[in-house]
Amino acid sequence: MVKPRLVLVLGDQLTTEIAALRAADKARDVVVMAEVMDEARYVPHHPKKIALVLAAMRKFAAALEAEGRQVAYARLDDSDNAGSIPGELLRRAEAFEADEVIATTPGEWRLIEALDELPLTLHQHPDDRFLCSRSEFANWAEGRKELRMEWFYREMRRKTGLLMEGDDPAGGNWNYDADNRKPASDDADPPEPLSFAPDDTVDQVLDLVEERFGGHFGDLRPFGFATDRKQALKVLDHFIEHGLPKFGDYQDAMLSGEPMLWHAVISPYLNIGLLDPLEVCQRCEQAWQDGKAPLNATEGFIRQIIGWREFVRGVYFLEGPDYARRNALNHQRGLPDLYWGGETRMACMAEVVAQTRKYAYAHHIQRLMITGNFALLAGIDPAEVHEWYLSVYADAYEWVEAPNTVGMSQFADGGIVASKPYVSSGNYIAKMSNYCRDCAYDVKAKSGETACPFNLLYWYFIDRHRDRFEDNPRMKVIYRNWDKRDEDDRAQILREAEAWLDQLSKGKTV
Ligand SMILES: Cc1cc2nc3c(=O)[nH]c(=O)nc-3n(C[C@H](O)[C@H](O)[C@H](O)COP(=O)(O)OP(=O)(O)OC[C@H]3O[C@@H](n4cnc5c(N)ncnc54)[C@H](O)[C@@H]3O)c2cc1C
Ligand code: SF4
Secondary structure, three states: OOOOOEEEOOOOOOOOOOHHHHHOOOOOOEEEEEOOHHHHHOOOOOHHHHHHHHHHHHHHHHHHHHOOOEEEEEOOOOOOOOOOHHHHHHHHHHHHOOOEEEEEOOOOHHHHHHHHOOOOEEEEEOOOOOOOOHHHHHHHHOOOOOOOHHHHHHHHHHHHOOOEEOOEEHHHOOOOHHHOOOOOOOOOOOOOOOOOOOOHHHHHHHHHHHHHHOOOOOOOOOOOOOOOHHHHHHHHHHHHHHHHHHHOOOOOOEEOOEOOOOOOOOHHHHHHOOOOHHHHHHHHHHHHHOOOOOHHHHHHHHHHHHHHHHHHHHHHHHHOOOHHHOOOOOOOEOOOHHHHOOOOOOHHHHHHHHHHHHHOOOOHHHHHHHHHHHHHHOOEOHHHHHHHHHHHOOOOOHHHHHHHHHHHHOOOOOOOOOOOOOOOOHHHHHHHEOHHHHOOOEOOOOOOOOEOHHHHHHHHHHHHOHHHHOOOOOOHHHHHHHHHOOHHHHHHHHHHHHHHHHHHHOOOOO
8 A cells, every 4th residue: 555645734834725735645645734832832922823823723624624635633732742843743654654744845944954854754845825936036136235125026026917017017116105104193094904703613722722821921812813714815805995095105104092004914814824925916906907996005015015025035045044043233132021011101112012912913114113113222132022023923933024023123134134224213103103192201302301212212223333334325314413413412312321221121110
């Protein structure tokens, strides 16, 4: 008899189109899926994130069985669960007398290395859910002095034909950001996000997660995530109808009590395989062609997916396994407790952390210009920042989280993802949000008792990293402005910034 092969399907590979399933023989092979402790707690994941993945895995396994596949599924609380992916593969290899594994390359170096070490014959297939393969990205990057997303994005537009009119971009421009990024007014009326009442599978998972991971940062209930493809497609349709038309305009806006605004909230589904990036973009393009969404919004949205999402993945794999540990600016401060919900007087930080706890979600500008900006200005160790982002967001997987955090947000890769550090004073936050209105600090005060910490820390950052950034063409004007200021003023700001950071490090409420 021909031996069966084990077909590994990981928790973020939940599509029948995944390469390993395509390569498998339905009649011969056994699909291996496993809920394992090693994956659930290598960082303290938000309970909502764990519940999403486990519920979606269980439903996907049931769908595979319904189409006639043999599935060996391990539940987290099974008494013989081996606790790790390699352990589960070895256990199943013995049970089915199999010695070959068919896998789709995992999205994380840690697991790639673990599979490579297995004493089984491994047939690894590239993860072709992405538009740009690892080798294609490496070829594109080869010989370039710097990697810029915008140039990569244009290649992806040409490759996919999305928003193209022949060889030219639709409407004549590649990028419509000049029309985007408006602040939202207090009476803005964003669409209600779609939410799904837990069914029996989800309910069981919620009980399990509560029991095992109830101590992790984050609210498990209420739980309304989509947990299968049908539901995820509903979220996409809902976004295209209600969110996309204003996505561009308010992409960077932040409003207290409105965490999602006109964002799609589809990254958790894209990243585990319930939605396909190309289908998402094609549906958005169709909405534009049908006159249901403007070009600035459609282009801006598609750029995030075929541009940024593909670009950061390319960088993650190009740069190698040490990427997440880089610390180009040598920042060493520990992550303050306020990231885990500790008290703070900064209204913007309190708002974004509270919403993260509740929803396992924050939109891009909240991640970049509030929590990320603060960590960078305060000189927090990027490895700790990375671990926080990887833990608390429902969409966080290392291939996408690390380049965004370590690279774009913390400049810890020395400028591979970002050409200059994303830092700002309170001014930007005041312009793009209404957070400052209810803050104990005064965003207009540049120094003194009530000065907004972002104002103090901004100049402190600029001053202490002069050697690295002074000659950056995009930052010269910042240094000119700093140097023009009165010497006493500068000294006072630096002194106050240090005193403020000292309070932060001592665990005082700041
Ligand atoms: C510090 C930091 C950490 C981040 N960590 C993650 C992460 O772990 N996982 C993750 O998917 N995204 C991450 N992002 C990117 C971005 O914030 C999220 O993709 C986005 O907020 C998801 O919400 P949404 O679906 O409503 O996105 P929308 O704003 O509606 O955008 C649509 C889609 O575009 C894609 N996208 C947008 N920006 C990016 C980007 N910079 N990189 C990759 N894809 C992008 C996402 O798939 C997203 O679903 C991070 C950004 C920062 C600054
Ligand atoms: S004043 Fe400063 S700390 Fe307060 S909300 Fe505004 S930017 Fe944040």
